[in-house]
Each structure stands twice: as structure tokens, then as C-alpha cells.
């Protein structure tokens with residue numbers, strides 16, 4: 304399973320902030336309008352998006368596999384309900400289900416998962432990313448490269464190095480992450496490594512998969528609504544409804 308742990312969990316929100324990508328809160332807020340009843344947020348993490356949405360009045364509960372992420376979420380948003388469980392083991396029916404921030408791509412057997420989501424709800428919010436930088440060679444494969452760095456509240460620096468392997472035909476991307484904590488003098492305090500196995504889909508393959516599993520597209524938002532129309536599509540968000 305792909306539970307976030309250690310620095311990957313602790314530094315998750317700081318890396319998102321450093322990326323300065325548009326937030327998905329507005330899109331999820333729009334998607335949840337007029338959904339009557341309880342909705343489920345799969346992979347709700349530290350509550351970064353779940354917290355503001357639940358506080359804005361949406362009947363949204365979180366589901367998160369990582370105990371560390373759940374603890375961060377409960378600490379930051381004590382009134383917002385989060386269950387510590389793997390979605391693959393979770394049973395229930397919902398007015399809608401939201402899976403932002405690429406979490407769906409961490410799941411094995413996407414066809415089976417889309418079918419199972421269809422059994423649990425008639426309305427699904429899904430955000431997926433497409434690894435253009437890895438495919439085009441802009442990011443080197445099979446070697447470590449500097450990814451991002453953040454200033455930690457404790458005064459140290461957090462650095463992320465990444466190494467990936469991509470198989471275009473199989474739609475598989477394996478990313479190793481190396482998290483390095485450095486003190487003010489630049490000395491390494493601690494290092495941790497994680498591995499993420501992700502799936503990615505071409506537009507055609509994804510649309511076939513959605514059709515096959517009983518989903519039709521209500522709305523599609525490119526690059527989180529940011530940028531020009533003819534930009535490469537790195538991120539695609541779907542509002543889906545059951546056929």
C-alpha cells in the first residue's frame with residue numbers, strides 16, 4: 304500500500320505550498336454543490352483540502368490510510384471527521400466521492416477501482432496527472448536529480464531528490480524520493496527514502512476505461528483551470544457521473 308510516512312507525510316503540505324500550484328479547493332467546492340448527503344474524500348492526507356471544505360459546510364468525511372497523515376489532520380482540524388482505513392477495504396455508499404491530487408494513480412488495477420467506485424457512488428471527482436517531463440526526457444530517468452527544497456519551521460532545510468523509471472507502453476512510473484534534512488550549516492541531519500508506484504493514462508485510454516466502467520464525463524478541467532488553452536495538459540480534473 305502507499306501510505307505516506309515520515310518526512311513524506313510531515314513535509315507534504317510544505318512541498319505543495321512551495322510548488323505554488325493552484326489549489327483544488329475551488330474545483331472540489333464547485334463539484335460538491337447540490338450533492339445531497341454525505342460525500343467521501345479518499346486519501347484526505349493532512350486535511351489540507353478536506354479541512355477548508357468541511358469547514359465551509361460540505362458534508363464531507365475523510366478516509367486516509369496513513370496514521371501519520373490522520374494525526375496531522377485531526378490536530379489541525381479536530382472537528383473534521385477522518386477514518387483511518389484503506390479505501391480498498393472500505394465499504395459504504397456516498398452522494399459523491401472525491402479523489403484529488405493524483406491519489407487514484409497510486410492504486411493498482413485502475414479498472415477494478417473505477418468499477419468499485421461506481422458501486423459506491425453516482426458522482427466522482429478525479430484529478431490525474433500526466434508525466435510529460437519524465438516522458439519527454441526533460442527529467443533524466445534512472446538518476447537522482449534535485450527536485451525541490453523547503454524551509455522548515457524549525458530552521459532546518461528539507462530537500463527532495465527524485466529518481467524515476469518510466470515505462471510508456473505500460474503506463475507505469477516508479478518514483479524514488481530521497482528526503483534530506485539539513486541544518487543551518489548545510490550538514491545532513493537525517494535522510495529518508497520512499498518509493499511510489501504510479502499509473503498514468505493517455506487521454507484515449509482513460510476515456511475508454513471510464514466508458515467501460517460506467518462513467519461519463521460531466522466536466523473536464525485542464526491544468527486546474529490555470530494557463531492557456533493550448534498548453535500541454537499536465538493535470539486533468541474530471542467531474543464524472545454514473546451512466
Ligand SMILES: C[S@@+](CC[C@H](N)C(=O)[O-])C[C@H]1O[C@@H](n2cnc3c(N)ncnc32)[C@H](O)[C@@H]1O
Pocket residue numbers: 304305306307345346347348349350351352366367368369372388389390391403404405406409
Ligand atoms: C498525494 S497524497 C494527497 C493528500 C491530499 N489529498 C492532499 O491533496 O493534500 C495521497 C494520500 O493518499 C493516501 N493513500 C494512499 N493510498 C491510500 C488508500 N488505499 N486508501 C486511503 N488513502 C490512501 C496517502 O497516505 C496520502 O496521504
